[in-house]
Amino acid sequence: MSQMGTALITGATGGIGEALCREFARHSHNLVITARNGRRLDEMANRLRRTYQVDVTTIPADFNQPGEAKKLFTEVRDSGIAVDFLVNNAGFGLGGYFIHNGLKIQDAMIRVNVSTPTKLCRMFLPDMLSRGYGKILNVASTGAFVPGPYNSVYCAAKAYILSLSEAIGHELRGSGITVSALCPGAARTGFAHRANMETTRLFNYGTLSPKQVARAAYIGMMHGEKLIVPGCLSRISICAARLLPRCAATCVSGFIQKQFTCR
Numbered sequence: 001m002s003q004m005g006t007a008l009i010t011g012a013t014g015g016i017g018e019a020l021c022r023e024f025a026r027h028s029h030n031l032v033i034t035a036r037n038g039r040r041l042d043e044m045a046n047r048l049r050r051t052y053q054v055d056v057t058t059i060p061a062d063f064n065q066p067g068e069a070k071k072l073f074t075e076v077r078d079s080g081i082a083v084d085f086l087v088n089n090a091g092f093g094l095g096g097y098f099i100h101n102g103l104k105i106q107d108a109m110i111r112v113n114v115s116t117p118t119k120l121c122r123m124f125l126p127d128m129l130s131r132g133y134g135k136i137l138n139v140a141s142t143g144a145f146v147p148g149p150y151n152s153v154y155c156a157a158k159a160y161i162l163s164l165s166e167a168i169g170h171e172l173r174g175s176g177i178t179v180s181a182l183c184p185g186a187a188r189t190g191f192a193h194r195a196n197m198e199t200t201r202l203f204n205y206g207t208l209s210p211k212q213v214a215r216a217a218y219i220g221m222m223h224g225e226k227l228i229v230p231g232c233l234s235r236i237s238i239c240a241a242r243l244l245p246r247c248a249a250t251c252v253s254g255f256i257q258k259q260f261t262c263r
Helices: 017-028 036-054 069-080 101-133 152-173 209-224 232-243 246-257
Strands: 006-010 030-034 056-058 083-087 136-141 177-182
Touching: 006 101, 017 030, 017 083, 017 209, 017 232, 030 036, 036 056, 069 101, 069 246, 083 101, 101 136, 101 152, 101 177, 136 152, 136 209, 152 177, 177 209
Parallel strands: 006 030, 006 083, 030 056, 083 136, 136 177
Antiparallel strands: none
16 A cells, blocks of 8 residues: 555546546555546556556546535545545536537536536645645646637636636645646647547647646646646747737637638
8 A cells, every 4th residue: 555645636537637647656646536437447447556556446426417526525535535635637628619519518617627626625625734734736728828719618717727726825825735737738638529629720739648747747746836837838828828918819819729621
């Protein structure tokens, strides 16, 4: 059994979430992993146990369903597991015009990307505070820094996550708890396909691998960095977004995220 502390990682079975699980396990942390697909979750847990000799607890959860965040918290608490590292990674997006995307899917994005990480932070923080130690990693996006035409709800949700992380982190100064916001740019995951954004400029140049993102995230989280931005191109884009007038930054964001025909 690992003595390096336990990490709870949501959205664990694919992309950045899976890479984060491997990164924590590689550093000998026990894991609590959660995702919608219980079969894939169990298969992944078995691979992690065999490869890294760590304890892995699986808890299937669909955060689009009411009460799932509270259910997850209750199961972890009742199992007697102390969560040292909370990683709010679960989320999804949907590209296209705001008016063309259905209200139901937009509501689901807000529930998964905004409500769930907020609730999990609020529920797990008291125990961390009682022990005087803990780290939270909230996965935001470079899209958090500027309005995102053709990806509007997702970017707005990530702007909320960035703001929440920075605010909570400020409140927790001196408590032994740190809060980090991970803001990756485009990465080679299944996100673009699920979000119907494969034919955008955003995902057709300069993408990072999930492994690169996860390693930067782990190092930054362990050092208590408030903002973690993997990749030079992503850091440049954030600097440009901060320097440009907001209307100009919005136009550039729309140009990058609008679908086009690949040739």
